Amino acid sequence: NTEKQWSLADFEIGRPLGKGKFGRVYLAREAKSKYIVALKVIFKEQIEKYKIHHQLRREMEIQTSLRHPNILRLFGWFHDNERIFLILEYAHGGELYGVLKQNGHLTEQQAATYIASLSQALAYCHGKCVIHRDIKPENLLLDHEGRLKIADFGWSVQSSNKRKTMCGTLDYLAPEMVENRDHDYAVDNWTLGILCYEFLYGNPPFEAESQKDTFKRILKIDLSFPLTPNVSEEAKNLISQLLVKDPSKRLSIEKIMQHPWIVKNADPKGVCASIDI
Numbered sequence: 463n464t465e466k467q468w469s470l471a472d473f474e475i476g477r478p479l480g481k482g483k484f485g486r487v488y489l490a491r492e493a494k495s496k497y498i499v500a501l502k503v504i505f506k507e508q509i510e511k512y513k514i515h516h517q518l519r520r521e522m523e524i525q526t527s528l529r530h531p532n533i534l535r536l537f538g539w540f541h542d543n544e545r546i547f548l549i550l551e552y553a554h555g556g557e558l559y560g561v562l563k564q565n566g567h568l569t570e571q572q573a574a575t576y577i578a579s580l581s582q583a584l585a586y587c588h589g590k591c592v593i594h595r596d597i598k599p600e601n602l603l604l605d606h607e608g609r610l611k612i613a614d615f616g617w618s619v620q621s622s623n624k625r626k627t628m629c630g631t632l633d634y635l636a637p638e639m640v641e642n643r644d645h646d647y648a649v650d651n652w653t654l655g656i657l658c659y660e661f662l663y664g665n666p667p668f669e670a671e672s673q674k675d676t677f678k679r680i681l682k683i684d685l686s687f688p689l690t691p692n693v694s695e696e697a698k699n700l701i702s703q704l705l706v707k708d709p710s711k712r713l714s715i716e717k718i719m720q721h722p723w724i725v726k727n728a729d730p731k732g733v734c735a736s737i738d739i
């Protein structure tokens with residue numbers, strides 16, 4: 463087995479990047495190569511307590527096998543008596559969620575660029591029979607050039623800026639998920655619609671005071687477009703073709719990439735020069 467056996471001694475630990483339910487993420491540097499990484503520390507007692515062995519193993523196997531410019535790399539992992547350490551790609555820009563909240567909403571160019579990047583990453587995942595990447599703005603990171611990286615392991619790292627719809631938010635769940643029916647690739651297409659709306663308006667479309675009300679709004683496809691900020695008809699057209707109850711009627715990923723709004727607004731290099739990170 464050519465895999466290098468890593469240990470904590472191989473790394474110099476830097477500042478904490480954020481903390482999560484299962485542990486923290488630290489900036490770290492591999493001692494020999496000086497290569498900068500993010501080290502995610504998960505406490506074994508938390509894994510026992512929340513019974514997430516299989517989820518963790520499955521997510522790590524998936525994440526290790528994925529190689530795509532818009533998916534955060536998992537380079538390797540190691541453990542000691544009480545902790546598991548994940549050696550992750552470092553994305554200098556941090557959570558897209560922070561940028562979204564800072565700016566209120568994104569420009570159509572930024573939103574289209576990120577939807578195009580997400581679509582390419584999802585097309586790659588679907589090609590490898592990986593679905594439902596549980597994509598939420600907290601799980602989307604930006605690298606130093608503003609390139610989007612899907613960073614989810616199935617449990618996101620709750621950043622310091624507490625999100626009011628913290629953990630367990632229904633906002634991103636497709637109807638078939640909310641109704642706990644079996645779901646397929648099309649749930650990811652639904653999520654792209656949710657994210658496109660949130661990028662352009664600043665909040666997800668079916669947000670409500672209670673989870674029950676969000677549940678009802680999702681099942682009713684209770685979608686409305688505010689008058690401000692001003693959003694183009696093409697953008698609304700794309701969102702309306704994704705937030706469709708029948709999974710088989712949602713726009714395919716290929717069709718998303720060919721949609722006029724994406725073709726017109728997305729930066730082909732996937733980086734948003736205009737994003738100040």
Ligand SMILES: COc1ccc(/C=N/Nc2[nH]nc(C)c2C(=O)Nc2cccc(NC(C)=O)c2)cc1
Nearest residue numbers: 479480487500550551552553555556557560619621
């Ligand atoms: C608080 O301000 C921050 C600004 C930028 C960062 C960059 N994080 N970059 C990462 N690269 N690979 C991984 C994994 C991470 C990561 O988990 N970042 C992270 C974790 C928890 C919270 C946050 N918060 C924010 C605001 O980005 C970022 C982290 C924190």
